[in-house]
Amino acid sequence: MKYLILVGDGMGDFPVAELAGRTPLEAAAIPAIDELCQKSEFFLTHTVPEGFPPGSDVANMSLMGFDPAVYYTGRAPLEAAAMGIHLAPDETAFRCNLVTLDPGENDQVTMRDFCAGHISNQEAHTLIADLEAACATATFHFKPGVSYRHLVVFKGEHPGIVTVPPHDHIEKDVTAYWQNYRTEPAWKELLDKAGAVLAEHPVNLARIRAGKNPATQIWLWGEGKMPSMPTLPQRFGISGSMISAVDLLKGLGVVGGLTVVNVPGATGYIDTNYEGKAQAACDALRNQDFVFVHLEAPDEAGHQGSLTDKLTAIEDFDRRIVRPIITNLRNRQEAFRVIVTMDHFTPLALRTHVSDPVPTLLYDSREVKKGSGLPFSEKTCRKHDAVTGNRLAAGHQLIEKLLRHE
Ligand SMILES: [Zn+2]
Structure with a gap:
């Protein structure tokens, strides 16, 4: 049977x-x-x-x-398992989307695109490699996945930040979530550095020229330890x-x-x-x-x-x-x-x-x-x-x- x-x-x-x-x-x-x-x-x-x-x-x-x-225990540890990533007991995996955020007036932020225009693997892997080179620390590492779907592995105590799936907020104001992500100093530093790497990146400039959504930021969510x-x-x-x-x-x-x-x-x-x-x-x-x-x-x-x-x-x-x-x-x-x-x-x-x-x-x-x-x-x-x-x-x-x- x-x-x-x-x-x-x-x-x-x-x-x-x-x-x-x-x-x-x-x-x-x-x-x-x-x-x-x-x-x-x-x-x-x-x-x-x-x-x-x-x-x-x-x-x-x-x-x-x-x-x-x-x-x-969370979505990201399952994706880590798929990518052959072993999580130590003190490690937490976060899903890291490449997203398109639109800045507005008064520090307002809108989730323009949760998947950065279904960015290609090749483009995304270039971005993730450059993010790892510029932003990785003893506690944060980037792991490349497929298209807009990647991982960040975080070592140590969970910072207690409430994360939200970006696809639940398409074309919506995400200012409150965005500010909340930046309440923890290490996270703020990570997001600031990531934004700077992505802002003038040749991959994004080429996407803008081609009329496609650029990956302007990373969005972390779906975290958990290995089940x-x-x-x-x-x-x-x-x-x-x-x-x-x-x-x-x-x-x-x-x-x-x-x-x-x-x-x-x-x-x-x-x-x-x-x-x-x-x-x-x-x-x-x-x-x-x-x-x-x-x-x-x-x-x-x-x-x-x-x-x-x-x-x-x-x-x-x-x-x-x-x-x-x-x-x-x-x-x-x-x-x-x-x-x-x-x-x-x-x-x-x-x-x-x-x-x-x-x-x-x-x-x-x-x-x-x-x-x-x-x-x-x-x-x-x-x-x-x-x-x-x-x-x-x-x-x-x-x-x-x-x-x-x-
Ligand atoms: Zn489904």
Whole structure:
């Protein structure tokens, strides 16, 4: 038996006026998922426990079967794990975004762009290397990641500064947060130096000339120490792989005991290497029991507020991830159980995450029983949930539904 969890990050949404009141998931053409629906069980999955922010870290940790209330320490340490960075007990990892901040009058600061125009790896790595050379101290070090997503590793007592995710404040006044970041002298010095390095940097000057957002500052958030948890192989006696473009998910794979597959050309956006990811999943399932395939693109489209990109991302998820993997397993005559879901909603209207329970389908290739025949959507899963009471007490129990079925 093969087991799969296929995740379209941030795929859930609210009804959209341009779609005549339908959600992107309802409006998108998703024939492969529609076909699974004929024989699928629907759920609503509470991926974000009460009191937690609806981050991809918390939500995907739930989907991987780990209770965030027990194991969650922060997003950045998971990304550190993905990057092969070992954190000592006295070290804390912070996510370091390259962002575009606009200065205004009276020291006012606006978060123009949380990702510095999706800056390229090559440009970002030049900036991070120069930041490390100019700003690193005995307590702060920069570690390069992907595009706008990097890390700062901090040694010593946590300064107690409240950090916030930059993507929650797109085009908003962040003056109060910015001033708060600068209350601690060592942090103020770090941010001042970083701003000076970035201000006249040739990479940024070239970006401005090309009409792109420059990386004017670093923004630290998502901090934590390394978590410790029993792995999926230890808990369920399975072997498996994580297939994702983003470090957060790769880190969850590392701490969860999965093989992390690096797919060339996986970008975390709508131009990702879909075929490579689908092929990697099929290859992993030749020798292993389980794959977790994560597609970042619908979430990024949600943050950008782009309806067109979100529809494209959902349709590509169906046509270029779900369809080829299912077809491959059928051609190999493998019995399989697959969950198709998302970690959270990233509504286009809000351009950030919300905690609503997520639509989820579970399909078993061996079962002949008919499903509801309804399409896979926020509405139908909600309706099904209300009618059947087929509810999971917590999102981290979903994986047990998938794996412990006999
Ligand atoms: Zn997410």
